Amino acid sequence: MTETARRTYAAPEAKGRRRPRPRVWRGAVLALAGAYFLLPLLASFVFTVHVPGQGITFEAYTRLLAAEGFTESLMLSLGLAAATIALCLLLAVPALIAVRIGSPRLRPVVEVMCTLPLVVPPIALVTGITTVLRWGPEHLSRTPLYQTFLAVQNEKFPVVLVLAYTVLALPFVHRSLDAGLRAVDVPTLVEAARSCGASWPHVVLRVLLPNLRASLAGAAFLTLALVLGEFTIASLLGFRPFAVWIVSISGAQARMSVAVSILSLLITWLLLLALSRAGTPSTAAAAPATSRKEP
Amino acid sequence: MSAPTTPLTTGTAGGTTTPRRRRRGPRTWLAALPLLAFTGLCFGLPLGAIAFGAVTRTDQATGSTQVTGEHLARSLQGPYLGSLTGSVQLSALTALLGAVLGVLVAYAVATSRSTALRSAALTASGVLANFGGVPLAFAFIATAGISGVVTRLADLTGLGWNLYSFTGLTVVYLYFLIPLMVIVTVPALDGLRPQWREAARNNGASTWQFWRHVGLPVLAPSLLGGFVLLFGTAFAAHATAAALVGGSVPLVTLKIADALSGNVLTGQENVALALGLDMILIAGLVMAVHLPLQRRSARWLR
Numbered sequence: 001m002t003e004t005a006r007r008t009y010a011a012p013e014a015k016g017r018r019r020p021r022p023r024v025w026r027g028a029v030l031a032l033a034g035a036y037f038l039l040p041l042l043a044s045f046v047f048t049v050h051v052p053g054q055g056i057t058f059e060a061y062t063r064l065l066a067a068e069g070f071t072e073s074l075m076l077s078l079g080l081a082a083a084t085i086a087l088c089l090l091l092a093v094p095a096l097i098a099v100r101i102g103s104p105r106l107r108p109v110v111e112v113m114c115t116l117p118l119v120v121p122p123i124a125l126v127t128g129i130t131t132v133l134r135w136g137p138e139h140l141s142r143t144p145l146y147q148t149f150l151a152v153q154n155e156k157f158p159v160v161l162v163l164a165y166t167v168l169a170l171p172f173v174h175r176s177l178d179a180g181l182r183a184v185d186v187p188t189l190v191e192a193a194r195s196c197g198a199s200w201p202h203v204v205l206r207v208l209l210p211n212l213r214a215s216l217a218g219a220a221f222l223t224l225a226l227v228l229g230e231f232t233i234a235s236l237l238g239f240r241p242f243a244v245w246i247v248s249i250s251g252a253q254a255r256m257s258v259a260v261s262i263l264s265l266l267i268t269w270l271l272l273l274a275l276s277r278a279g280t281p282s283t284a285a286a287a288p289a290t291s292r293k294e295p
Numbered sequence: 296m297s298a299p300t301t302p303l304t305t306g307t308a309g310g311t312t313t314p315r316r317r318r319r320g321p322r323t324w325l326a327a328l329p330l331l332a333f334t335g336l337c338f339g340l341p342l343g344a345i346a347f348g349a350v351t352r353t354d355q356a357t358g359s360t361q362v363t364g365e366h367l368a369r370s371l372q373g374p375y376l377g378s379l380t381g382s383v384q385l386s387a388l389t390a391l392l393g394a395v396l397g398v399l400v401a402y403a404v405a406t407s408r409s410t411a412l413r414s415a416a417l418t419a420s421g422v423l424a425n426f427g428g429v430p431l432a433f434a435f436i437a438t439a440g441i442s443g444v445v446t447r448l449a450d451l452t453g454l455g456w457n458l459y460s461f462t463g464l465t466v467v468y469l470y471f472l473i474p475l476m477v478i479v480t481v482p483a484l485d486g487l488r489p490q491w492r493e494a495a496r497n498n499g500a501s502t503w504q505f506w507r508h509v510g511l512p513v514l515a516p517s518l519l520g521g522f523v524l525l526f527g528t529a530f531a532a533h534a535t536a537a538a539l540v541g542g543s544v545p546l547v548t549l550k551i552a553d554a555l556s557g558n559v560l561t562g563q564e565n566v567a568l569a570l571g572l573d574m575i576l577i578a579g580l581v582m583a584v585h586l587p588l589q590r591r592s593a594r595w596l597r
Contacts, residue, residue, distance in 0.1 A: 029403040030412075033396075033473070037423060040434045040470070043444040047437035052447070091333055094326035102323025110327055113334045115586075119579045120342065121531030123548045124571035128341025130555060131348050131568065163337045170334070229428045231534035232548075236555050243429045247538055250433065258437040261430035269422050 041262065048259040060259040067256060073245035079157060080241060081227035084165040085220045088173045091166070092219075096177050097208060100186040114174035117167050122232045129164060129237065158239050165227050172226070173219040180215025184208070225268055345575070348568035370569035374545065379573060381545040382530055385461065389468040390525035396469065397476020397525075398518065404477065405484035417481065420474035432538035435467050459540045467535060472525045479524060483517035520588035527581040531574070547574060 048060045064070060092114070099107045117125075133149065152159040186208065193203045209216070231243035240248065242264070250257040352363045369375065404416045438445050439458045446456070457463055487510060495505040533548035541549075547570055554567035 026403045026407060029399050030416075033400045033403075037419070037470070037474075039445070040438040043438035044434040046444045050444075091330040095330035098323040098326035103327065106324055106327050110330065113331060113338075115582075116334075117338060118527075119575060119582045120338075121533075121548070121571075121574050121578055123531070123533045123551050124345065124574045124578075125341055127348075127551060127555060127564075127567050127571040128343075128345040131344040131564070132340055135344075167334070167338045229430065229534075231429050231537070232552075235537075236552060243534065246429050246433065250538070254436075258433045261433040264430050265422070265434075 041265070044258050044262050048255050048262065051255075060253075060255040064256060064259065064263075067249070067253070069240070069245050069249070070260075073240055073242045076157075076240070077228050077242035080161055080165065081224045083162045084169060084227050085223045087162060087166045088169050088223055089216065089219065092170065092173050092177055093209075093212075093216075094204075096174070096181055097186065097204065100181055101190050111174070111178075114170045118171045122168060122230075123236075125164065125167070126233050126236045129160065129233070133160070133237075153237075158237070160237065161234060161239060161241070164233050165223075165230060168230075168233075169223040169226050172222040176215045176219040176222065177212065180212045180218075184211045221271055224271065228264065228268070342575075345568050345571050348565050349572040352565065366565040366569035367572070369566050370573055375547075375550060375566065375570060378545040378547045378550040379570075381461075382547040383577075385464060385468070385544075385546065386526045386529035389465050389472055389529045390522050392465070393469050393472030393476050393525045393529075394518065394522040397473045397521070398480055400473060401477045401480040401484055405481050416477070420477040423474040424471055424478055428534035429538045431467065431470060432535045435463075435470075435539065439463070439466075459543055461544055464536060464540060464544055467539060468529050468532065471535075472529060475525060475528060476521050479521040480514075480517055483514055487513060516588040516591040520585050523581050523585040523588070527578055527585070530581070531578060 049056055049058055051057055095110055099110050133153065152163070189207055189211070190203055193207045198207065227241075229243055230241070231247065234241050235244045235247070246257050246260050246264075349366055350362055350364065351360050352365070353360045371379070400416075404413055407413065435443075435458060437443055439456065440446065441458075443458070446458075458467075491509050491513075492505055495509055500508070531548070533552065536544065536546050536549055537552060551567050551570050551574075554563045554570070
């Protein structure tokens with residue numbers, strides 16, 4: 001307590017004496033963190049262009065487009081992502097708006113339904129999905145349902161993956177949209193639009209959705225990132241989208257698999273930057289100056 | 296944001312302050328129906344299959360099904376138990392390290408005055424936290440694998456470094472866990488108002504006392520919630536480990552994948568389901584701790 005008393009007594013001087021801000025400490029922490037996070041990226045880039053004993057070559061990047069399976073797997077992943085985003089938004093947007101304007105009692109139900117998938121690790125979900133898919137041949141081979149089972153597992157466009165990814169993405173979509181809706185006074189907007197004679201579709205499409213642009217973009221981006229990078233479910237169900245393809249070539253083409261990994265990170269990075277720009281115009285989102293320009 | 300508005304304009308986002316009940320007719324809940332039906336079918340059905348398969352045994356010859364505890368018992372014995380404890384150990388260690396280091400980085404970011412640094416750090420964290428999985432594993436193989444760039448330059452192998460091990464996995468997991476912690480804790484650190492620190496100092500508190508009685512109690516829910524979230528993320532991670540170690544480190548996700556990928560004895564599928572159920576129970580416990588903590592910490596972030 002003497003310490004306290006002395007300090008209180010010396011308060012007038014203490015006010016004038018500003019403690020120097022710990023700049024050194026902060027710089028050290030940030031520098032170490034920066035080194036740890038940048039080193040693997042830089043080293044990976046060096047790994048892809050420098051062959052020991054041969055020098056610099058950009059073959060890993062130039063041969064990429066011609067690589068067997070690259071375009072197919074990328075197209076499959078992008079197609080799956082588009083379908084997943086569409087399905088997610090079609091399911092979540094009406095439900096969340098309805099919960100806001102007419103059925104507040106459904107709110108906890110929707111929230112629980114949307115956050116539960118966080119509790120189930122993807123690998124556990126796969127065990128359930130494979131079991132369900134095995135019921136098809138076992139129990140339903142005489143019924144028309146069996147055709148459905150075959151259709152969702154079509155190699156060209158596995159619908160079953162879209163369904164699984166939608167389940168995985170729902171928590172993120174829900175969180176993003178919920179935050180967006182919280183910032184908008186939905187009942188008032190709807191009432192105003194309705195009393196001006198707008199139809200329900202018009203209210204949703206022309207009044208509510210424009211207000212949710214940023215959170216819709218956020219939800220779409222997170223889903224895209226999730227689907228492009230998803231490996232577990234696709235590989236265990238035996239499909240070959242982008243991430244599975246990267247692993248499948250890693251044995252024979254180590255350099256190319258690393259090159260593709262770097263590119264996928266860069267694409268993700270650019271998407272996120274575009275997203276932070278697409279948000280509210282007032283955000284002064286200073287783009288981090290990336291000096292690394294890929295040819 | 297922080298500009299004090301008149302206290303009269305309280306937001307009525309919920310529309311609860313209006314005494315008149317809005318009668319919208321009973322049709323709005325129909326809009327929520329597709330979502331509930333979808334999750335019930337595409338999420339409830341696999342879950343039901345896991346629970347059902349984990350506790351029953353179907354005799355192929357007769358087609359009769361009996362309730363049994365043997366799958367769950369087997370999933371808690373021998374190599375399966377080893378993989379569960381391995382996963383829990385790895386997750387606990389990486390979550391602890393990630394939480395501590397993440398808070399340090401988050402504090403450095405939150406207390407800096409440069410907006411450019413802040414937005415760059417948060418954007419980078421957003422990207423890196425999503426950079427788990429396959430690309431991350433390959434980036435580290437190219438960096439610190441057997442013929443990795445840094446391994447050759449610094450002769451790491453001579454120092455006893457091995458990427459394809461428990462230690463290696465820890466280093467790799469931190470790459471996406473630290474940014475996750477930064478994302479979770481920067482808002483909480485922003486919620487520490489300078490006024491509190493000034494008030495504490497004016498009342499004669501030392502820095503230690505401020506943290507002990509004000510700062511840490513306010514941050515505790517966020518920090519604990521962050522730790523638990525990191526644990527759950529590390530526990531459920533499969534792709535990174537599969538692309539990196541492929542089975543030399545006993546992890547429950549890798550064991551499940553092995554049991555599912557066909558090259559197994561019959562009856563293994565049910566053990567995979569039982570392991571999946573074990574994972575869901577542990578992850579459910581994690582979430583049951585995380586969500587209330589998140590709500591608690593949200594009180595201070597208004």
